[in-house]
Amino acid sequence: MTALPALGFDFGTTNSVAALAGDGGSELVRLAGPERGDPVFRSALCFWQDEAERGGLGVAAGPWAIAEYLDFPEGSRFLQSFKSVAASASFEHAIVFERRLRFEELGRTFLALMAARAEGALAGGARRVVVGRPVEYAGSRPDPALARQRYDAMFAGFGAEVYYVYEPLGAAFSYATRIAEPATVLVADFGGGTSDFSVVRIEAPGAVRRCSPLAHAGVGIAGDRFDQRIVEHLILPLLGKGGSYRSFDKVLDIPAGWFADFSDWSRLALMRNRKTLAELEKLRRAALDPQAIGRMIAVIEGELGYQLYHAVGALKRALSAEEAAHFHFEGGDLAIEADVTRGEFEAWIAPDMARIEAAVDRALALAGMDAQAIDRVFLTGGTSLTPRVRRLFEARFGGERIAAGGELTSIAHGLALIGCQEDVSAWAA
Template identity: 65%
Template sequence: MSGVLGLDFGTTNTVAALADGAGGAHLIEFAGEEATGAIFRSAICFWEEERGWNGIAHEAGPWAIAEYLQSPLDSRFVQSFKTVAASAAFERALIFGKPFRFEDMGRLFLQKLVAHAGGQLDNRPQRIIIGRPVEYAGGRPDPALARQRYDLMFDNFGVELHYVYEPLGAAYSYASRLTEPATILVADFGGGTTDFSIVRVAEPGAPRRCVPLASSGIGIAGDRFDRRIVEHLVLPMLGKGGSYRSFGKTLEIPGGYFNDFADWSRLALMRNRKTMDELRRLQRDAVDPEPIGRMIALIEHEQGFPLYDAVGRLKRALSSEEHALFHFAGDDIEIDGDVRRTDFEAWIADDLRRIEAAMEAGLERAGVSANEIDRVFLTGGSSLIPAIRALFDRRFGSDRIATGGELTSIAHGLALIGGEPDLAEWTA
């Protein structure tokens, strides 16, 4: 059917696709000077402005990055906010003293996404197929809470909403390229979660081309790999492992500040009076106050985005090189390090073992052995990490591995799924 929008609202990037009514779908290409094709960064930048909503103006996507870079000290840059969708511990974020719930940020984000679509979304679709992870990120995630928040986020559209596991979207997209029957495993490596789906694909023209068998997932993915780099290269320079004096005792500096700093979704919110006052008191009592001073300076001067940009560059470089230079310079702070790929792989080794266990759980749920998988489709940005590719090569053999459309296949497949006569089979 036409009038179907497939939306992959991702932790790092968001991609949208429209069904064409003839069995195909096309990606929404965003328009404007800052546009980056079909990829819309899942980020929002806020700044104080009288004409803005509640006295605060905002931008989203690559335009949010541009606004932040233009005036970092007068703005708040929020990225990866999807990771708090299922968290009951997150109620609201205070931005310039104003409370923002998850659904508030989500609505503002979607508002800008539509505005930058160059009129392609001015005619509201009849049906929106929204991708969701199999398992949400965070500790003790609540899927029902996430669904409630997503519903509120999209309520301005006033159309049918259907939720489909993200890897099923990628599976449907990949199946549209196959010319013979196959049992496929899709592994989707996003920013916040890694998800798997097993789908049986019939020959082209069959009444039921795709049949989903099972899905599984885990809240570990690209952001967790970034966190490992920050933990090993950055946090030791910011006081992690250090001590402070309290009532005549020498105690280890609490880890909560470092946990927040290493998490994109929380780092942006550390620049508030309460947290900064606590850090200044900690600096005063620290055995070595200089590292805590560096953390304060990075937070006060809004250096989170350039710092994590440097982390991302290192991670991408290690996907093609055996070693790469990590370099960050900002606010008179420089961090340099020559990182070997083997070091990075050691840092994420436990994460990879848990990802592999989640994959095995999916195969078990489907009642399918590794030998019965004809094709493995890897998607998502972190699928390009050599250690991840090696995991699947060992388990399935390199001749069964396929890649492509790492950032766009989910949205494309979701739009195609929207044309299914019986959506109940696909919805989560």
């Protein structure tokens, strides 16, 4: 290990976490919040017009972004889950109050504001920075080379050697600190945008090489996709999904792209721009049910994405604890009350769970192993708390082999430990 600190950075779709490590082990960096300090920092930005600020835009990040937005929602632009577009060639920039901001600009702004809340802990001095990356990026046609280019530009400001390591491998290093016996471990990391799996051999403490990766697999599906399923079934039918519009003498289906963008947290706020709203208004005038499209416009213009996200998240969390829960959302001339059972929710996400299980199969196949060869399964990431996700692994591996903990912090903790290894490149993706 090196005496100089190593920084592990888990830049997540929903939350971001940093940890510092040196000879004394790895410690999470606590970040100031409006009410209390917390190592978990929401991966969100809020912009507002302010002539006193450079460029005429004020900006806040993390829980401060949420607080600013809640104070003045209609005068704000609230962006979340923007990591989801890191590997998307179709995403060129976000339009924020007529300014065009590239991914790397959003990322650098977020990092600078997060560092400002760390009371100097992220101000520099780390010899190495180890950044987590998904095994497979989110999106229909993810471009890993483009994501790497954008990440390089985003993290260049740290002024240190930057390495990229698969996120579940970081979690494996964290889990290794909790066990004393050698084990072959399947690490399953379920975040907001991706589900990633690593098969790792963990040796006994004191081994020259404690963790050796054997195989990796992933899929661009996780918590945000589960959110989309809720939006698809409870919200979009009231916003015109499945409806039609008139074009000259023809009646055509409303393009599905509008609804795909609306249900994607990384894109919903970006729909509030002059061009998109003009196109939606044109669609509203031609729609057979103009009120439905009007409700969509009202939600977008009212900047109600966060309220919608909050309502969807509340339902999802409630269904993790109970067999049934009540959904409530109100805003922009749209009011929805619905009772949802866990069984209904699990039926909605069934296609996604099938793809997640296929990714687990790929990881095992690449490692040349079957389920019996896995000694332990370590579940991490917020979406790992979903009962249907946990049942998948209990059925495949048995409940006695399942371990969990540090769902939001294990990756950053382990990435910092990797930064203390003599040759970090041995674990780099």
